[in-house]
Amino acid sequence: MPSPGKVVTRSDSSSPSRVSRRGFLTTGASSVVGLSAFGCDTRSTVQDKLPYPALSQPQGPEDESWAHVRQQFIPEPGMAYMNNASLGMPPAVVVEAVAAGYKLVSRDPIRGRSGLQKxxxxxxxxxxxxxxxxxxxxxxxxxxxxxxxxxxxxxxxxxxxxxxxxxxxxxxxxxxxxxxxxxxxxxxxxxxxxxxxxxxxxxxxxxxxxxxxxxxxxxxxxxxxxxxxxxxxxxxxxxxxxxxxxxxxxxxxxxxxxxxxxxxxxxxxxxxxxxxxxxxxxxxxxxxxxxxxxxxxxxxxxxxxxxxxxxxxxxxxxxxxxxxxxxxxxxxxEQLGVENVERRTRFLSDYLKSQLGTLPGVHLLSGPTSDTCCPGSTIFEIEGVDAMALVPIVDEEHAIHIDEHQRDGHNAIRVSTHVYNTTAEIERLMAALEDAAEKGVPRVSA
Ligand SMILES: Cc1ncc(COP(=O)(O)O)c(C=O)c1O
Structure with missing residues (x-):
């Protein structure tokens, strides 16, 4: 173990950077007084002022029960986003809350900061x-x-x-x-x-x-x-x-x-x-x-x-x-219920797995049971298909965002579906994968 070092304080009272504790306190106090004189209410928070959608809890894991939830998201029209394990797609209400917070700080930085900190x-x-x-x-x-x-x-x-x-x-x-x-x-x-x-x-x-x-x-x-x-x-x-x-x-x-x-x-x-x-x-x-x-x-x-x-x-x-x-x-x-999120994501990945089972050349690499495989992410290989080469093709030609999984010795595709995805999007992905499996997607050399 290295021996502890020591800190040396120079007692040069003529140092221009020296600030007395008394002086510091005075400055701090006057700024607080200044703020309250402007009538700042540091107790108010961003979320207090934002309209919040009242979401009813979905009654089942199927698409119909989640259609109103999907409407809370603002994806690029036509895109199917199935790469949530890389980065989630926040609902509009989260986007608005971030924007409102930045506005608060831009309008009045110190007061905005203290309200947000609180x-x-x-x-x-x-x-x-x-x-x-x-x-x-x-x-x-x-x-x-x-x-x-x-x-x-x-x-x-x-x-x-x-x-x-x-x-x-x-x-x-x-x-x-x-x-x-x-x-x-x-x-x-x-x-x-x-x-x-x-x-x-x-x-x-x-x-x-x-x-x-x-x-x-x-x-x-x-x-x-x-x-x-x-x-x-x-x-x-x-x-x-x-x-x-x-x-x-x-x-x-x-x-x-x-x-x-x-x-x-x-x-x-x-x-x-x-x-x-x-x-x-x-x-x-x-x-x-x-x-x-x-x-x-x-x-x-x-x-x-x-x-x-x-x-x-x-x-x-x-x-x-x-x-x-x-x-x-x-x-x-919390409004959706995290247990419902689990059921919905499990429902979607089970649907994906059942569809993959009908595609020749697919090797499912996700764990065999719900104790060994998480609800949201599914990994698999397709014979003759290089995952790295496939991901941009599926994106550019089909507007579907998935990811590769080049780990643990696999050349795998990862599909991570969240509550906003639908069985129709999974069917769209299957059509793209069928196409790839039929034609083959060789490795692209660097
Ligand atoms: C298992 C695991 N750990 C850690 C990370 C890193 O997460 P972040 O980018 O949020 O730091 C990731 C990102 O995908 C991950 O999959």
Whole structure:
């Protein structure tokens, strides 16, 4: 361990940059007085002023029950968007909330900022934390999952020679911070092979448990992988706890797709994006650190953080209009019911899978059961079709947005459907895939 450095303060009273505490306080006080003299009401928030669509809960998973929900979105006319796992398509109400927040700041920057900050602190953060089974003190907003994953890895209390087990299916956003710690701190990282797909939860838990050595201190894995494999988080966390290991989860592909109770899962840290399945504005995510895990995962910002003041959130001026608009996204999902979102996304992916079953040359790579495969994302290969080459063709010729999945040794296509998609759009995609399978789509050389 490097020895701690020291901070030297020069006591040169003639320094021109020196500001007395008294002077600072005076300046601060006068600006507050100035604001109230202009009659600013810092209690008002953006969402208070926005019309909010009253959405009735869909009665079933079929298209008819979700037609009124689809109307809340503003996609490019004619486009079928099935790449939600890359980036969600926020409903109009979220877009309007972001715009309203920016207007507030542009009209009156300081007052606007403080109104938005209040909305975030008093409403957005507590209600999001509550939605995910956490307390506000366990919850920090970030710009995305990548930032949160970086914080949970860099903050993990590990020393040179300590070993971390990660799955072979980690997203680079989850793997790269560990490689940084290998480079900087001499941590050892062991990749545990998990097959794609895997048969059942036991496969995964036993693979991790078999890999534990006397030097293992932590395990890190996805709740849902980029390809849609659903990991047995609770069983993995229980196993980790029984061995005294820190458990760190990447929830980027999970939150918003089905109910999640972080307290019940019991992991030490959980990182997620809110701009995918939660339908939040782009540039939103969170870091959860369990209250009891504050000695295990510590601040990467503050020199004087303590368990009662963990200082885990990135400090400094934040994208407040974007964060405040998370309230609209959360309201939207809550009005629909996240259980209904799960049923609807499962219904659509089941429909896609049944259609794929009729197409010759298709190898489905998603997990075989609802315990091993998430509701929203489906991966498959088509014989003679290169996924990388296919994606732009389907986009340009059919106005359908899907993605490739070149991981885990696959040359796969990923289709990620959210509540706004329809069976008619899936049939449109099938026609495009049938065409591709018939003609073949060879790899395009670089
Ligand atoms: C499993 C997984 N983890 C992390 C990320 C990174 O998410 P973000 O871009 O929000 O940081 C992604 C992005 O697709 C992902 O699929």
């Amino acid at each position: 909305a975030v602190d008093s409403r957005v953060l507590p209600s999001l934390a509550n939605f995910f089974g956490a307390t506000p003190g366990e919850f920090s907003l970030t710009r995305n999952a990548t930032e949160a994953l970086h914080l949970q890895v860099m903050g993990s209390n590990l020393n040179a020679g300590d070993e971390v087990l990660i799955s072979s299916q980690e997203h680079p956003a989850g793997r790269n911070p560990w490689l940084l710690r290998v480079e900087r701190n001499g941590i050892e990282v062991t990749e545990v092979f998990v097959s794609s797909p895997f048969e059942d939860a036991r496969d995964v838990v036993e693979s991790f448990e078999r890999a534990i050595t006397p030097r293992t201190r932590a395990i890190a894995f996805c709740h849902v992988t980029r390809g849609g494999h659903l990991y047995p988080v609770k069983q993995l966390v229980d196993m980790a706890r029984a061995h005294g290991l820190i458990s760190l989860v990447d929830g980027a592909q999970a939150v918003g797709m089905f109910p999640i109770d972080l307290d019940d899962l019991g992991c030490d840290a959980y990182s997620a994006s809110l701009h995918k399945w939660m339908l939040g504005p782009i540039g939103t995510g969170f870091l959860y650190v369990r209250e009891g895990a504050r000695e295990k995962i510590r601040s990467t910002f503050s020199f004087n953080a303590t368990p009662s003041n963990p200082a885990l959130a990135p400090p400094g001026t934040a994208d407040l209009p974007v964060r405040a608009a998370l309230e609209s996204a959360l309201n939207f999902v």
